[in-house]
Amino acid sequence: MPLWLLFTLLSILGWSFGEFFAKKGFDDVTPVWTNIIACWLGFLVYLPIIFIFGRSSLVPINGVNIVFITIACICYLSYFYALSKGKLALTTTVLSTYPLVTIVCAQLFLHEHVTLPQTIGIGLILVSVVALGIQEALLQKERFVWGNWLLWGFFAAFLNGIADFLNKVVINQVGAFSQSLAFILIIQFVCLGNYLWDKKGRKLPKLNLRHLFPTLVGGLLVAAGTMAMLFAFQYGPATVVAPATSAYVVVTILLSFIFLKEKVSSIQFLLMVTTLLGVFLLSR
Numbered sequence: 001m002p003l004w005l006l007f008t009l010l011s012i013l014g015w016s017f018g019e020f021f022a023k024k025g026f027d028d029v030t031p032v033w034t035n036i037i038a039c040w041l042g043f044l045v046y047l048p049i050i051f052i053f054g055r056s057s058l059v060p061i062n063g064v065n066i067v068f069i070t071i072a073c074i075c076y077l078s079y080f081y082a083l084s085k086g087k088l089a090l091t092t093t094v095l096s097t098y099p100l101v102t103i104v105c106a107q108l109f110l111h112e113h114v115t116l117p118q119t120i121g122i123g124l125i126l127v128s129v130v131a132l133g134i135q136e137a138l139l140q141k142e143r144f145v146w147g148n149w150l151l152w153g154f155f156a157a158f159l160n161g162i163a164d165f166l167n168k169v170v171i172n173q174v175g176a177f178s179q180s181l182a183f184i185l186i187i188q189f190v191c192l193g194n195y196l197w198d199k200k201g202r203k204l205p206k207l208n209l210r211h212l213f214p215t216l217v218g219g220l221l222v223a224a225g226t227m228a229m230l231f232a233f234q235y236g237p238a239t240v241v242a243p244a245t246s247a248y249v250v251v252t253i254l255l256s257f258i259f260l261k262e263k264v265s266s267i268q269f270l271l272m273v274t275t276l277l278g279v280f281l282l283s284r
Contacts, residue, residue: 002235035080046181065173072164075160089272098161129275164238
């Protein structure tokens with residue numbers, strides 16, 4: 001099995017189950033605290049792995065790459081905010097379109113080739129996701145205002161696609177271990193900025209295991225899945241790895257149907273399937 005595929009599968013497992021637990025955790029923990037907890041747990045996961053397996057691979061990182069990683073960290077903070085909006089099955093479907101941005105950037109700046117199936121997939125995703133949002137708005141009789149789950153989903157998908165591209169650029173230059181070390185250190189300070197910015201969400205959650213357990217598990221799994229993705233970028237092109245990792249959405253949707261008892265209309269289900277087909281075409 002290629003190493004990029006192994007790390008991609010680990011990323012899929014981490015993100016799918018991580019999203020499920022994080023969504024349950026939003027009943028008691030705000031997105032800003034979910035970000036902070038995930039970053040703290042990520043620190044505990046990343047450092048031992050980096051220094052045990054990659055200490056000899058660490059190299060200095062220049063100022064430009066530090067800026068790229070900082071921008072990527074800021075972009076990633078939108079993830080839990082988007083996930084907290086609307087139904088998990090719908091929001092995660094929109095979030096899973098982030099490879100579209102990564103692929104376009106990789107083609108423009110890394111000169112990675114975009115195939116005809118990927119081009120078709122991009123069009124299919126755009127049409128399906130827009131239709132999905134319109135259908136949900138009609139069912140809920142809601143207006144498209146800031147805070148709407150679809151707008152947050154698009155916003156976070158765009159930012160996460162940019163972040164993945166920037167991380168790929170840095171990894172190409174210094175390797176995954178050096179990038180991961182800088183990433184996990186910088187994001188701690190970015191989370192502090194998130195705390196200072198989000199005045200409404202900074203209220204401390206209840207400090208008992210029953211309320212924090214879903215967030216702790218979700219944050220740990222998402223952090224581990226993100227590290228696996230970074231190493232997948234070490235061994236594979238962004239135009240392949242990014243859409244492959246987005247396959248996590250299939251598992252997340254199944255979990256939302258089975259355990260969260262979320263319901264979607266037949267039209268929404270069809271549009272979710274066409275979105276997933278578009279994501280699949282991105283990997284061709």
